[in-house]
Amino acid sequence: MPSTIFRLSLYTVTAICFLFIGLILLTIDFSQLSFNTTEHLQSFKTLFISILLEAIPFILLGVLLSALIQSFVSEQMIRRWTPSNPVLGILFACLLGIVFPMCECGMIPVVRRLISKGMPVYIGVVFILTGPIINPIVFAATFMAFRNHPAMAYSRMGLAFVVAAIIGALLYRFVKDSPLRNNRSQLYGHDSGEGHQHEHEHQGKLTTFLVHASDEFFEMGKYLVLGSLLTALIQTFIQRETLVDLGQGPLTSHLFMMGFAYVLSICSTSDAFVASSFQATFTSSSLLTFLVFGPMLDFKSTLMLLSVFKTKFVIILSLLVAITVLAGGLLWGGLL
Numbered sequence: 176m177p178s179t180i181f182r183l184s185l186y187t188v189t190a191i192c193f194l195f196i197g198l199i200l201l202t203i204d205f206s207q208l209s210f211n212t213t214e215h216l217q218s219f220k221t222l223f224i225s226i227l228l229e230a231i232p233f234i235l236l237g238v239l240l241s242a243l244i245q246s247f248v249s250e251q252m253i254r255r256w257t258p259s260n261p262v263l264g265i266l267f268a269c270l271l272g273i274v275f276p277m278c279e280c281g282m283i284p285v286v287r288r289l290i291s292k293g294m295p296v297y298i299g300v301v302f303i304l305t306g307p308i309i310n311p312i313v314f315a316a317t318f319m320a321f322r323n324h325p326a327m328a329y330s331r332m333g334l335a336f337v338v339a340a341i342i343g344a345l346l347y348r349f350v351k352d353s354p355l356r357n358n359r360s361q362l363y364g365h366d367s368g369e370g371h372q373h374e375h376e377h378q379g380k381l382t383t384f385l386v387h388a389s390d391e392f393f394e395m396g397k398y399l400v401l402g403s404l405l406t407a408l409i410q411t412f413i414q415r416e417t418l419v420d421l422g423q424g425p426l427t428s429h430l431f432m433m434g435f436a437y438v439l440s441i442c443s444t445s446d447a448f449v450a451s452s453f454q455a456t457f458t459s460s461s462l463l464t465f466l467v468f469g470p471m472l473d474f475k476s477t478l479m480l481l482s483v484f485k486t487k488f489v490i491i492l493s494l495l496v497a498i499t500v501l502a503g504g505l506l507w508g509g510l511l
Contacts, residue, residue, distance in 0.1 A: 222406070223403050233312060233315070234392065234399060265298070266340075269339055272305055272307070273311060287355065296353065301340070304342065305339040308332065308467065313470075314332060316445065324459065334463060335470075338467060405438075406453075425508075431457075433497065459508070461504065461508075467504070
């Protein structure tokens with residue numbers, strides 16, 4: 176079973192990557208490319224460094240807060256605050272990121288433990304979807320990245336809230352059995368979390384805080400570097416007229432940015448700076464789709480979800496996220 180799941184996830188991710196790369200190649204006029212010119216190299220370097228320098232402070236702030244939560248806030252404390260009413264539960268999960276801003280990388284293992292201890296599945300999944308978006312760090316980063324278009328920051332929070340609420344309601348209505356891959360005894364029988372907890376207590380909370388912050392900074396930093404690199408390459412070497420044609424399409428612009436967000440797997444504290452560099456070539460609604468879809472579902476989070484939840488549940492959740500985000504982005508573009 177694990178090998179089958181691995182092959183399925185690998186085939187899916189590979190197919191998406193090839194589709195995205197093919198879409199990129201179709202937009203390139205290779206006769207117009209000049210990879211060795213000083214002008215192109217200088218433009219690439221300027222774009223790459225500017226995206227990095229704008230995003231790094233927000234990544235640093237995000238990992239520090241995440242490390243504080245990891246070291247000083249227990250899962251039992253969060254579980255005690257979880258409401259039993261489904262409507263209040265969905266609202267609670269949507270707004271939980273304001274109090275506990277976390278990246279999806281660290282959120283999925285925490286939610287797995289919370290669900291195994293009794294948290295309803297729909298609340299845990301809604302928290303996974305909204306936590307990386309609806310929090311003050313991401314709002315500040317989006318507001319700064321779109322200084323000339325501050326409505327984007329509010330629209331991002333609003334669309335993420337609506338999408339997650341719809342998905343949470345559907346999960347509450349139709350998912351009755353636990354979608355966790357391992358049951359409670361298997362999870363805690365093989366999980367070394369308690370051993371790590373005793374080890375961290377022995378080392379001291381300050382040491383745990385510093386280790387967690389440094390590990391998460393380098394973990395997210397590599398995705399930021401990759402995202403900045405690909406963004407700078409696309410901006411530099413793909414013809415601007417081609418990007419404008421693709422980016423102004425009512426549907427293609429959304430699909431392109433969704434695929435772009437999935438492949439980049441960039442952290443929500445820095446993806447706004449990548450999206451803002453496409454303001455001149457892509458529609459605002461497609462940029463909004465990028466900003467909401469990426470933190471909810473990307474390459475690395477798909478693999479993490481497959482390691483925690485059953486394959487069927489991950490596939491259903493992925494389809495729900497893709498459909499609702501696309502529909503929400505198109506509707507937002509039509510209304511505004």
